[in-house]
Amino acid sequence: MVKTYTEKIQIHKSNKLAGLYPSVKFWVVILYTICTFVLGTIHLTDIGLSLLLIPWFLVIPVLCIASGAFGKCFKALKAVALIALIILVVQSFLVPGGEVLVKFGFVKICEKGLKTAISLSFMIMDIAGIFVWLFQTTENKEIARALEESGMNYKAAYVFTSTLQMIDILSENSKTIMNAQKARGVETEGNMIVRAKAFFPSLVPLILGAVIGSEERVLTLEARGFSLQGEKTHLFNLERSGAEKAVLATAIVITILVIAGRIALWVL
Numbered sequence: 001m002v003k004t005y006t007e008k009i010q011i012h013k014s015n016k017l018a019g020l021y022p023s024v025k026f027w028v029v030i031l032y033t034i035c036t037f038v039l040g041t042i043h044l045t046d047i048g049l050s051l052l053l054i055p056w057f058l059v060i061p062v063l064c065i066a067s068g069a070f071g072k073c074f075k076a077l078k079a080v081a082l083i084a085l086i087i088l089v090v091q092s093f094l095v096p097g098g099e100v101l102v103k104f105g106f107v108k109i110c111e112k113g114l115k116t117a118i119s120l121s122f123m124i125m126d127i128a129g130i131f132v133w134l135f136q137t138t139e140n141k142e143i144a145r146a147l148e149e150s151g152m153n154y155k156a157a158y159v160f161t162s163t164l165q166m167i168d169i170l171s172e173n174s175k176t177i178m179n180a181q182k183a184r185g186v187e188t189e190g191n192m193i194v195r196a197k198a199f200f201p202s203l204v205p206l207i208l209g210a211v212i213g214s215e216e217r218v219l220t221l222e223a224r225g226f227s228l229q230g231e232k233t234h235l236f237n238l239e240r241s242g243a244e245k246a247v248l249a250t251a252i253v254i255t256i257l258v259i260a261g262r263i264a265l266w267v268l
Contacts, residue, residue: 006235011139017067018137019241022146024248025138029130031255032059036126038262040119047111053122060129067137076132083128084121091117140164145238154232162217166210173209177202 013019020028039052064073095113103109140161147157181202221227 009236010239011142011236012239013241015068016241016243017063017247018069019239019243020137020247021238021240021244022138022142023150024244025134027248028251029134031251032130033127035255035258036123038258040123042262042265043115047115049115050119050122053119053126057122057126057129060126060133063130063133064136067133069133069137072136073132076136077129080125080128080132084125087124088117088121091120135164141236142238145234145236148232148234149238158221158226169213170206170210173206174202177205 036053036056039056040050042052043049044051060077061070061073064070064077092109092113095116096110143164144157144161147160148154
């Protein structure tokens, strides 16, 4: 049976977690972030390290695997882990203060530096990681539709989602320009200086292409009556997976337990 255009643009997800309504996913992100900050205030060991942030990060790969999107999330998580590793090393070796814990010749790790490094790096991994899960399991048009259904002005919703789309568009256009440069014999691979020489000249066609593309999008929107006042019709409709209440209740319970545990530690 041949599907109509309206049927083709619908999104059907068999995975319950991946198919959660976008607002529920957003609440999961908020509650996870709250728990991250709370766990970051719990200091263990004699020097007060925020070690609970390390196992707390394991929630993210579990979520990605359970959502059936670990392959999509893995690349982004590697980039987040690389940034966190750089921060961990820099903070550990360059921030002075407190007792010297480890010393390698003239390089030393101080108590304050290690505490700051672990807290900051794993907090970045936790918060950035949960946003990776959100955006890798939710398409832009799902976010736009959910924002409109929540009462946001359709123009503001479009600006938000088009900003997200612009990152991917510029990335793809940049790759196309670099491949064209390579086909013309321009050296694009090598050390940082060689890559910079190839990259900066590509900024001009990249920016011009973005400007031209924006004009085309404006004409397309006007042709579809984007600026006309009145009730809007939607060809794309969001589906609910049916697990929204259970997931949200679980996230709320975990957050309450984390906060209650932190208060209990303060009292005791």
